Amino acid sequence: xxxxxxxxxxxxxxxxxxxxxxxxxxxxxxxxxxxxxxxxxxxxxxxxxxxxxxxxxxxxxxxxxxxxxxxxxxxxxxxxxxxxxxxxxxxxxxxxxxxxxxxxxxxxxxxxxxxxxxxxxxxxxxxxxxxxxxxxxxxxxxxxxxxxxxxxxxxxxxxxxxxxxxxxxxxxxxxxxxxxxxxxxxxxxxxxxxxxxxxxxxxxxxxxxxxxxxxxxxxxxxxxxxxx
Amino acid sequence: xxxxxxxxxxxxxxxxxxxxxxxxxxxxxxxxxxxxxxxxxxxxxxxxxxxxxxxxxxxxxxxxxxxxxxxxxxxxxxxxxxxxxxxxxxxxxxxxxxxxxxxxxxxxxxxxxxxxxxxxxxxxxxxxxxxxxxxxxxxxxxxxxxxxxxxxxxxxxxxxxxxxxxxxxxxxxxxxxxxxxxxxxxxxxxxxxxxxxxxxxxxxxxxxxxxxxxxxxxxxxxxxxxxxxxxxxxxxxxxxxxxxxxxxxxxxxxxxxxxxxxxxxxxxxxxxxxxxxxxxxxxxxxxxxxxxxxxxxxxxxxxxxxxxxxxxxxxxxxxxxxxxxxxxxxxxxxxxxxxxxxxxxxxxxxxxxxxxxxxxxxxxxxxxxxxxxxxxxxxxxxxxxxxxxxxxxxxxxxxxxxxxxxxxxxxxxxxxxxxxxxxxxxxxxxxxxxxxxxxxxxxxxxxxxxxxxxxxxxxxxxxxxxxxxxxxx
Numbered sequence: 001x002x003x004x005x006x007x008x009x010x011x012x013x014x015x016x017x018x019x020x021x022x023x024x025x026x027x028x029x030x031x032x033x034x035x036x037x038x039x040x041x042x043x044x045x046x047x048x049x050x051x052x053x054x055x056x057x058x059x060x061x062x063x064x065x066x067x068x069x070x071x072x073x074x075x076x077x078x079x080x081x082x083x084x085x086x087x088x089x090x091x092x093x094x095x096x097x098x099x100x101x102x103x104x105x106x107x108x109x110x111x112x113x114x115x116x117x118x119x120x121x122x123x124x125x126x127x128x129x130x131x132x133x134x135x136x137x138x139x140x141x142x143x144x145x146x147x148x149x150x151x152x153x154x155x156x157x158x159x160x161x162x163x164x165x166x167x168x169x170x171x172x173x174x175x176x177x178x179x180x181x182x183x184x185x186x187x188x189x190x191x192x193x194x195x196x197x198x199x200x201x202x203x204x205x206x207x208x209x210x211x212x213x214x215x216x217x218x219x220x221x222x223x224x225x226x227x228x
Numbered sequence: 229x230x231x232x233x234x235x236x237x238x239x240x241x242x243x244x245x246x247x248x249x250x251x252x253x254x255x256x257x258x259x260x261x262x263x264x265x266x267x268x269x270x271x272x273x274x275x276x277x278x279x280x281x282x283x284x285x286x287x288x289x290x291x292x293x294x295x296x297x298x299x300x301x302x303x304x305x306x307x308x309x310x311x312x313x314x315x316x317x318x319x320x321x322x323x324x325x326x327x328x329x330x331x332x333x334x335x336x337x338x339x340x341x342x343x344x345x346x347x348x349x350x351x352x353x354x355x356x357x358x359x360x361x362x363x364x365x366x367x368x369x370x371x372x373x374x375x376x377x378x379x380x381x382x383x384x385x386x387x388x389x390x391x392x393x394x395x396x397x398x399x400x401x402x403x404x405x406x407x408x409x410x411x412x413x414x415x416x417x418x419x420x421x422x423x424x425x426x427x428x429x430x431x432x433x434x435x436x437x438x439x440x441x442x443x444x445x446x447x448x449x450x451x452x453x454x455x456x457x458x459x460x461x462x463x464x465x466x467x468x469x470x471x472x473x474x475x476x477x478x479x480x481x482x483x484x485x486x487x488x489x490x491x492x493x494x495x496x497x498x499x500x501x502x503x504x505x506x507x508x509x510x511x512x513x514x515x516x517x518x519x520x521x522x523x524x525x526x527x528x529x530x531x532x533x534x535x536x537x538x539x540x541x542x543x544x545x546x547x548x549x550x551x552x553x554x555x556x557x558x559x560x561x562x563x564x565x566x567x568x569x570x571x572x573x574x575x576x577x578x579x580x581x582x583x584x585x586x587x588x589x590x591x592x593x594x595x596x597x598x599x600x601x602x603x604x605x606x607x608x609x610x611x612x613x614x615x616x617x618x619x620x621x622x623x624x625x626x627x628x629x630x631x632x633x634x635x636x637x638x639x640x641x642x643x644x645x646x647x648x649x650x651x652x653x654x655x656x657x658x659x660x661x662x663x664x665x666x667x668x669x670x671x672x673x674x675x676x677x678x679x680x681x682x683x684x685x686x687x688x689x690x691x692x693x694x695x696x697x698x699x700x701x
Contacts, residue, residue, distance in 0.1 A: 102560050143626060147592035150630070180592045181639040182626025187681065
């Protein structure tokens with residue numbers, strides 16, 4: 001999972017990003033806290049859905065690192081935390097962090113409003129980069145999430161007749177393919193001769209489609225998929 | 229019923245005119261179907277012998293479907309499939325259909341200790357269909373005794389037929405046989421037999437398993453049997469009585485039956501529910517035992533290994549990765565998906581490389597297809613590329629498989645120091661032969677691009693139909 005790019009422009013005098021970590025395993029939370037570098041500060045932690053909603057409302061972090069599977073609430077896990085914090089969605093961004101890469105989990109939390117998804121096995125530096133990217137308003141796609149998107153939307157480019165939300169454009173497809181192949185945003189930009197900003201725009205557009213598309217195949221597809 | 233073993237089993241064929249008896253018989257005996265059919269018709273005119281024989285076979289011989297189902301549960305029995313008795317095996321008390329159902333699912337799962345009745349379905353995890361239905365049999369001792377004797381059904385039927393024949397002969401010889409009593413008695417016996425018949429092995433499942441749609445037939449059969457028995461009893465009891473009396477008797481018997489049902493219903497329901505609860509509990513216990521066994525064999529063993537090797541970071545990471553992969557496969561694997569798919573093979577190759585070289589290999593797949601010989605070559609080439617990437621790149625390897633209409637593409641990327649593909653010594657077979665050459669031989673292509681930021685191997689295998697060069701990139 002090393003697509004999230006390495007060098008980032010945010011270092012230096014920029015104030016640290018305020019982050020809340022939501023995960024039901026205390027060991028994982030403390031490990032992650034130790035892994036994150038000083039470009040972010042952890043302002044709160046939570047282990048259940050109720051705690052998470054309370055802590056997020058209280059601390060108003062910029063980014064929430066959110067586990068997909070959480071105890072408590074109505075059993076909805078991370079999805080429920082996002083919908084419970086809907087009022088803050090304008091200022092707080094959610095980055096899904098999961099050990100499960102079952103498609104239905106990932107897609108459901110993205111559709112609830114998360115700005116990206118990374119697996120728990122990636123390094124602290126990579127998670128930090130992902131947090132910064134999400135805080136900056138961009139989307140974070142792991143190779144696997146890009147693979148899910150390609151699987152769900154199909155690998156053929158959009159026809160004009162299709163609803164704009166239901167298909168990916170040829171460029172978006174190219175970007176998704178490169179991310180699925182393990183390219184970082186920087187490498188994608190280099191490969192396609194476009195700027196990193198443009199790559200980020202494409203990825204955000206795909207995220208929007210993933211969240212808003214009413215394409216019934218998408219939901220059906222996510223429900224059917226129990227495999228990796 | 230002493231069938232030669234070399235013959236195909238006697239089953240009712242699906243290629244049928246009435247019930248598939250003739251076709252089945254023809255297949256069994258190796259005679260032409262037409263001849264068997266003509267013979268049957270001719271025999272039918274000989275005092276109805278053909279009809280009787282046909283009806284007998286219809287009743288006694290299972291359809292091909294039923295037979296297949298039965299054989300799936302019971303490994304090849306030397307006895308003709310028509311004989312549903314458990315064969316000459318001594319049947320321990322409590323075992324109804326012999327030990328066969330368990331044989332197909334020999335699992336290393338320790339059975340729960342409370343499986344005292346030794347039901348064969350204890351070892352069966354999920355399908356609550358066929359096997360589980362055996363659980364109801366202990367409530368049915370008559371059935372059970374009936375089953376214990378091999379060929380019981382055949383002997384019984386033969387005895388009945390002999391009796392009927394004897395009576396007919398006796399009448400012809402002028403002996404006075406009380407037909408007025410015998411016919412109702414025969415009706416009762418026949419009705420009971422029909423009702424019992426539906427407890428025939430395959431239908432028992434349908435009767436017990438509520439999800440089966442086969443119930444209508446079962447109920448019709450039961451109703452027919454009941455009607456026959458009731459009619460027989462009535463005729464017997466009322467003798468040559470008037471309609472009035474018969475009507476009254478019918479009413480009275482219905483009332484009595486209703487009363488009995490009313491009294492027994494709550495008890496019966498309770499019994500049924502207990503049975504269901506017990507069965508569900510047993511299924512749960514089995515599942516838990518299976519999960520425990522799996523965790524013990526995999527996760528606990530790995531954790532023990534990790535504790536012993538705590539000093540060696542490389543080993544610990546490798547063990548953890550391998551265990552994660554195994555557990556993930558076990559938890560999320562799609563049981564409906566067969567194993568011979570391309571994505572599975574690529575993942576298996578990645579797992580192998582990961583295990584042998586220690587660097588993580590992440591696989592992302594889009595689409596899937598069944599394996600062919602050409603795909604086998606693609607998998608081999610991909611594996612070689614992964615080995616190179618892991619060995620020379622020295623860090624995480626990304627693998628991406630995309631199956632589209634035009635063909636299959638595999639990308640293997642690492643972030644190692646890179647190399648110049650042109651400068652690879654001629655004696656190094658890895659890249660030249662195993663990747664590029666192999667892909668070319670199977671009508672595909674391999675492109676290797678390497679820079680200081682890493683190396684990517686792109687393998688492309690067009691589908692047989694469309695050989696349209698490049699898709700993208």
